[in-house]
Amino acid sequence: MPQRCAILDDYQDVALAMADWGGLAGAVEVDRFADHVEGQEVLAARLADYDILLAMRERTAFGRDLLARLPKLKLLLTTGMLNAAIDMQAAAELGITVAGTRGTVGPAAELTWGLLLALTRHIPAEVANFRAGGERWQISVGSGLKGKTLGVAGIGKLGQLVAGYGRAFGMNVLGWSRSNTPERSAALGIGFAASLDELLAVSDIVTLHLTLTPETAGIIGRREIGLMKAGAIIVNTSRGPLIDEPALIEALENGRIGGAALDVFDREPLPADHPFRRLANVVATPHLGYVTEETYRVYFADAVEDITAWLAGSPLRVLNGVDAARARR
Template sequence: MALRVAILDDYQHVALTCADWSTVEKRISIDVFSDTIHDEDLLVQRLEAYHIICTMRERTKFTSKLLDRLPNLRLITTTGMRNQGIDIDFAKSKGIIVSGTGSGGNSTLEHIWALILSVARNIAVDDANIKSGSPLWQTSIPVGLSGKTLGLIGVGRLGSQTAKVAKAFNMRVIGWSPNLTPERASQAEVEFVRSKKQLLQQSDIVSLHLVLSQTTHHILSAGDIAIMKPSALLINTSRGPLIDEAALIDAVKKKSISGAGLDVYDLEPLPLEHPLRKIPGITLTPHTGYVNDSNYKVFWSETVENIAGFLNGTPRRELA
């Protein structure tokens, strides 16, 4: 009997067309789901019959409690080589293999700058105004980037790449994180500042580039946002809970900061009645920072390779 495979959270319905599944399709039975379920009992009902589950990033979380209720599960594949939504240690203790994939291109870097430029130049606002049939033509003044200060909270790989692009716009780039040293900042050609407060006070645009953990949860609190310039813009393409979401909403409503660009949220997909959907000063994208054709080709091609390896008894790209 063919093993049952569930492909989860395929929002764009492309998992089966972005890769050649012919090497495994005769040995497995595939079901594709395009919606995300957060309720554990409903997830168990959906997934308990499957032997292999293919996940897209961290859209569906696999906690130890959920894994304990999936008796047939033998392999989880995830796109990318890191997925904090999966309790990998517990999975291993249950004999469940977890395999990841590589990625392709500079999707997230491109998206960071797409958001910065969209917010700074009021692209979403102007687009909506023109399409609404408003008789008003130019309704706002874009923010020029030259000479402005970009503050990076986190200066790892993405932060460093973001800094290089900023230099092309003749921006000053400063950086801070809980673990950033002057030496690492210098290597990234970023000006080191010694405190989060200094960075927030000096920055015209703040962009977050941190991994979410217990120590970085709400690293931007209501008090931190209050320190920012009234003209400042806030960009988050990392993880939603890095920012106190309610405080951000309040700050933009009260115009204590000028605006924000968000690709990540506390709960995804963003609920239909969520207040973020109703605030003109915040530009939203649906967590597409890592999404492009190059990435998807690698994601799904290597997912097929991981399934084939598992079926042949030689698992590939196992996550530690």
């Protein structure tokens, strides 16, 4: 009898077209779901009969309670090699193998810059006015980037790419991370901020490229926003919970900062009545940082490879230390 596999949160209905799933025919039956489901009861009912699940990044959370209610689940795949929404320890204790896929870094950095330009040049509003045939040919006055200070919080692979874009636009780029040094910044051709507070205080634009951990959750709160220049803007394409969302909304509503460019949120999909959907000084996208054809082709091809290897008893890219011998039978 073939294993059953469910692909979750395939919003664009593209997963089956992005890889060759034909090699699994006869061994695995594949279903896909385009809608996003929340709530443990609904998820448990929908997924109870599946042996294999493929989660798209962190769109669906798999905590201990939900995993325990999926008795047939043997292999849980996540696109990418990090997924804070999966309780890895619980999966290991339950004998569920968790495996990942390779990914790409560039698209998220590119989107960061696209959002930054969209906000500083009021591109969404101008496009909407243009399409609507507005009475006024131009409705805004944007601001340039040359000579401005770009503060990059987190200078790993993504942060380094964005820092490079800032240099190419003639910006004064500063980098900060807890492990950064003056020597490392010098090697990257950027300035060194000794602390996050310093970075926030001197930057015209702050962009976040930090990994979400218990230590970094809420790292930008009301106090930190208060340190920013009046009129400064913040960009977040990493993870929503890095910023205290109510504090950011308050600062945007009262004009304490100039604006925010966002691709990530505390809750996704974002509720229809959320303030970020109405604030004129917010430019936002629905977590598109990694959503490119090139990235998807890597994700889904690797997922097929992961399933094939797991069926053969030699799982690849295992993230929680569960091997075939310990996995659920």
